[in-house]
Amino acid sequence: MSVLLDYSSGAFAANQAQGVGVDPAGDANFGDVSLLLHMDGSNGSTTFTDSSSNGTSITVIGNAQLSTAQKKFGTASGYFDGTGDELRYTSPALSGDFTAEAFVYPDPQTKRFPIFMAPKWETSPSGRIVVSYDPENTADKFQCRVGSNLITPTNTSSTGQWYHIAVVRSGSSVSFFLDGVLQGSQSFSGSIASNTAYIGGVSSNSADNAFKGYIDEFRLTNGVARYTSNFTPPTAAFSNTGPTLDLSSGNTFVHAPSANVAYAFANPPASGTAIDFTLKVTPSATVTITWPSSVKWAGGTAPSAPASGETDAFTFYSIDGGTSYYGFHAGDAYS
Secondary structure (H helix, E strand, O other): OOOOOOHHHOOOOOOOOOOEOOOOEOOOOHHHEEEEEOOOOOOOOOOOOEOOOOOOOOEEEOOOEEEOOOOOOOOOEEEEEOOOOEEEEEEOOEOOOEEEEEEEEEOOOOOOEEEEEEOOOOOOHHHOEEEEEEOOOOOOEEEEEEOOEEEOOOOOOOOOOOEEEEEEEEOOEEEEEEOOEEEEEEEOOOOEOOEEEEEOEOOOOOOOOEOEEEEEEEEEEEOOOOOOOOOOOOOOOOOOOOOEEEOOOOOEEEEOOOOOEEOEEEOOOOOOOOEEEEEEEOOOOOOOEEOOOOEEEHHHOOOOOOOOOOEEEEEEEEOOOOOOEEEEEEEEEEO
């Protein structure tokens, strides 16, 4: 008996975009993002949504709310009126490298007010990292407290404008960047346990109560020192996904991740049209790979990531518009 596959019928038609696709784009470190707050929404809303893969719950204290009056990107930013406003969340343990960053727009204020703090104020100074805006002691300057030591920029800052701030731990050093320029570093060999962390203030401390101004695009990346030297601040909102395969651009993709990676698939053909595609992965470091939850693997278990310098190939197909993908580890350790 013979079986005829009629490719002209459309039942086996592949996606029209064949050939080499656009290499995956997105945040290469998205798999390590613990918290991502775009601060977008309607004016006056008190809903702050975590756009990382964790869905971290945010507790709103005081009058903290979204405001469309000022925003760096998107539709709004978080507004804090300086009278006990703050956001609280449970921070993961920060025992190694990490990066905490945000865009900050200070309004005029008279005291040193915390913008970001991990963990909560009551924790001993040796295990605390705090970013503040201080018009009282340092003539309108941002500062970063690392344990019991301060990093204070040389130049003053102005109210009524946006600044990008970043706190980066790399190894045993914590560095503070303002608009991409290194302001100083302090040694920090300890770890910060999982605990309550604060954005915009800390109402449990009456002397340094709450920041007045706007905060946008807050991102905490745990396990990655994103910036280790001067850099250009981000020019767009942070990505909500890891490297994304645009399936409308082709069916062969190549990626060389240097850190943990969470892949996403976008723009599959409509249901009823089949698509198959291949991804070649050659990590330049030891990484873990997180695949979309829609991928079904043979045996029910996703394959391990290739070792550093090793090349593996993975193939996928879908016939239902990307509702489900069937994944195969097509090749291991190509030479």
